[in-house]
C-alpha cells in the first residue's frame with residue numbers, strides 16, 4: 001500500500017521561539033521542533049506541523065453499528081471501524097487505553113491510503129465507515145480525505161468522538177460526516193478537569209453546533225462511573241440541558257464502566273444506576289433513552305414515544321426484531337427520529 005506518512009497538517013500557526021501552535025482542538029498545544037502534541041500524532045518537524053497519524057490505522061474491524069453506539073442510524077447494519085494511536089483527552093478511566101495512549105512507534109500501525117479505506121468498505125459491502133477507538137478529531141485530515149471519497153461512493157461516515165474540537169476545525173472535519181456518537185463524559189467541569197484533562201464547555205458547544213448548524217445525525221453516550229459522575233442531581237441537570245439545548249429527540253445512552261487504565265480500583269457500574277439514569281432521562285422528556293454495556297431486556301429497546309409500544313427489540317448489539325415502517329411507528333404512525341434507510 002502507498003506510504004502516506006508525514007502528511008502536512010492543517011490548523012496550526014507559528015508561535016514564539018520557533019514553536020508551533022496547533023489549533024485543531026481546545027488543548028491548543030505549543031509544540032517545539034521535533035516534538036509532538038499531547039495527542040502524540042501531530043508533530044513539529046523542521047518548523048512545520050505534520051499529521052503523523054495520517055494513513056496509520058491500528059487495525060480494522062467490522063462492527064454492528066449498535067456498538068458505536070448508534071441505535072437510530074441504519075439499525076442492524078455493519079460498519080467498518082478503525083482508529084489510530086493517540087488521543088487528545090487524558091481520561092484516567094479510558095476503556096480503550098492500549099490504543100489511545102499508544103505512541104505511533106509503540107504500536108504496529110498499518111499504512112493505508114484514504115482510497116484503500118473506502119475500497120475496504122466496498123469490498124465487504126458495508127454501508128458505513130466509523131472513525132472510532134481513539135478520538136478521530138486528532139486525525140482530522142485523514143477523516144476529511146476518507147469521508148469525501150466515501151461520500152462520493154455513497155458510503156456513510158460516522159465519528160465516534162468526545163467532541164473536543166476547535167470551532168473552525170470542526171466545520172472542515174465534519175463536512176462529509178453523516179452521523180456521530182458524542183461522548184458527554186459528565187456534566188461537571190470538575191470531572192472533565194480532574195479525570196479527562198479537558199473542559200466541559202467545549203463539548204457542550206460542539207453538541208449545540210451539531211444540532212443547530214449541521215445535518216449530522218448524532219446520539220450521546222454518558223459512561224457512568226460510580227461516585228464520579230453518577231449522582232441523580234448531575235444526571236437530572238444533564239438531561240435538562242439536553243432537552244433545552246438539543247431538543248427531545250437526541251438519543252442518550254447511559255453505559256456501564258468497567259475498571260480500567262488508571263481507575264482499576266473502581267467497581268463496575270451497577271445496572272440499577274443505569275436504569276435510574278434512564279428513568280431520569282425519560283422524566284426529563286428525552287424520547288429515546290438507552291442503557292449499554294449490560295444485558296437489559298427493556299433499556300436496549302426502542303419504544304414509540306407516542307403510543308409506547310416496542311418498535312425495535314435488541315439484545316446487546318443484535319437486533320431481534322425491527323418493526324419500523326418507513327421510519328414510522330407501525331402502530332400509531334408517529335415519525336421516529338433517525339436515519340433508517
Ligand code: SF4
Nearest residue numbers: 022025028029037039
Ligand atoms: S490536536 Fe493534538 S496537538 Fe493539536 S492541540 Fe489537540 S492535543 Fe494538541
